[in-house]
Amino acid sequence: MRIPFVGPGAEPSAGSVTGSGRRTRRTRSTALAVVTVLSLAPIAACGGSGGSSGNGKTLEMWTFKQSHVAGLRNAAAAFKKQTGITVKITAYGPDDAYTTKVQAAAKTHDLPDVLEVHSDGEDLALGSTGIAKDISQDVDSSWNGLYQKGVQASGTVTPEMYKESLPADSKDHGVKKGQRFSVPFTSGTFGIVMGNKKVLAAAGITKPPATYEEWLADLKATTAKNPTTGGVSLGLKVKATGMTWTMQPLAFSLLGKDKYHALFGQNASEDFSSADGQKVLSEYAKLQPYWMPGTQILDIDTADQAFAQGKSAWDIGGTFTLAFLQQNGMNPDDVMAFGIPGPAGGAVPKPALGPLALTGLTVTSTSSHSANAEKWMKFLSQPSIASKFAKDATEVPATELGADAAQVMGPTLADMTRTFVGTPENTYDPSDSSFRPPGYDQDSMSEILADLTPLHQKSVAATGKAMAKLNNSFWKLAK
């Protein structure tokens, strides 16, 4: 390549503007223009498109639940008929990818109008960073009264949540008491065991176990019948599932509420290294022979898929799992569902699993149609729409459906919701974290627990000691 402004011999004399001279100058100007545009391109690329789409007649909503898409689209069709407003539903998954997508969109000002979020965690974090709009003034009692009593405060900065947000390294740091960043959409709980009725029947199991010991006996029967496919799957690649979905409900029913809380306290005679802690870990370790081979390297979805594909006879999940199983070709009627049963000699032999809001709906602060977005969210909370969604998505809606709930949700989902019923004393509340040290990191605790089972790397005593040590260091750090 030769640059156009070479030696004087090749240049026409100044003043005599020839045709080729004009061409050269034009070429140069064009080249300069192109180069200028190119040089500005990276800067221009840093800008965003700004704000959400449409003219107010079109809303955009993102969800991380593929299983919610069909139900939401059906609801959107009804919403359009009623209001003339179109809602475009898009799913991004899995959860990590969704979180990254939302964060990236927030940076480039490409957020949709409405986001489905994990309740009482992600919504507050989005609120503290200014991504989610504070809707506390807009959600009045007539709207909030549509939800089940236990989840009506979901998305709100309660005094307890405000206290947790005060440390500078809290993800919710900056929220104010009384602000609200989401309304509940689906509810449910973790620690639900699902069994494949056909496989169970082949092993002589026809009814849910009444105690933890009975469940272990059932597990023994199914693994004896099918050593490789008779076990229990759980997405342990997501580190906290073993701890929060299995060990904690078990610990609650074995020790009762106060002693369970004390496991996470500062008293060495009551923490995981204590006799109580050892008892809990010993019970949990009894699952060791019954894990599905390789469950420790499966994430939640792949573990559920393994169950749906018949690679395991049992699966531990939550009320939300049924929708995913159905999506993967399993008939909900083929599933036997029950909450993790308590040990016979435990303090709470028949524990209830407290429901909590699982997902919520958030209006983004960049939405230029927030009034319509809230109209859509309120529309979804209407009992008739929520019932239809529950059927379409096989989910427990946050809306109070009244006496018809069991009929609307089908027998398996209704079985799951039966685990919600209990008294304050016998109900395990997965959303209560008031007894844990500030800065508590469940992933680090779960990694230690994984070494007990299914990895079988540490003894009960060593696991208890390591968990107590880490828990104490959280307390020390908080001082």
Next chain:
Amino acid sequence: MTTAPRPALSAETAAPGGGPRDPRPGAGPAARAARLRPRRRGYEAVSGWLFVAPAVVLFAVMGLYTVGYGFLLSFAQWNGFAAHWTWVGIQNYKDLLWADPRYAPRVQHAALHTLYVMLAVPALTVLVSFPLAVLLNSARRMQTLLRSVYFVPYVTSGIAVFFAWQYILQPDGAINTLLKSVGMGSLSQPQGWLGNPHTALPTMIVVTVWGAVPVAMLMYLTGLQSIDRSVLEAAQLDGAGWWRTNFSVVWPLVRPITAIVVLLNLRDSLQGFQTFLVMTNGGPGDHTNVLGLEAYRLAFLMDLDPTLGLASALGWLLFAAALVIALINLRVLRSRT
């Protein structure tokens, strides 16, 4: 593009006809050319700057700005969205190295795993790729085909291949099935090769080596083909056999290539994490967590926790380690070549 210096534009050479025709000052072509000279130089300068501007802007934005930004961030607490950074000084570095029980033990475990990977991957890559290159170099038939076959892992490396490896390594995957079918079932892994904490990291090392061998082999092959044949013939005339020739003549001659292969693989082992992210996400437990993966987790997988500063600090610690390794390697290269 020519880069030869242009001759200075003089009045004589610039004027057509070789000399000034108009005696009036400032009226002749030479004077006009002299007047236009600064303007043209200005154009040239502007054009030149605009031509290099895209590269300069890209370097400034993607290089200087991000490096400086990242360095400052390593002294702050921020989640990527809050309006303000909270300056914490060197606390992030202290938290990562010893002070915070949420991060320090994880970083220490990850550092140990990274060290294993850094020792094993370069060594195994050299051990596999050098003999492979020697064999390929001596192949008389189908050399091109074989070279392409051995290069396949490099051109196909990516997410899909890592997923394929995952399936192969599962409890009911191809490796266990193969072992059982040849009567070596006792060697199979009932929990899968990635599910057993004792085999997970070695398996990840093997997969990493599998991806690293093609480039190393190609580099060795280039080195082998540039060796003067007379040197090898002289060794053979002196009675050296195939082993002796390769061990005592060829191996020392390709030592600079070995140094490069080792350096590249050390760097990849220190900073690379994609394979680990896709295949194990640090599990089972944290038995395959490596420093690059931990930095990624702190940056992007903490659900808006203000840990971007910690991720940045870990990145700078990795940079420091890489710098030390590069300097050691440079020293070794200088003393041996």
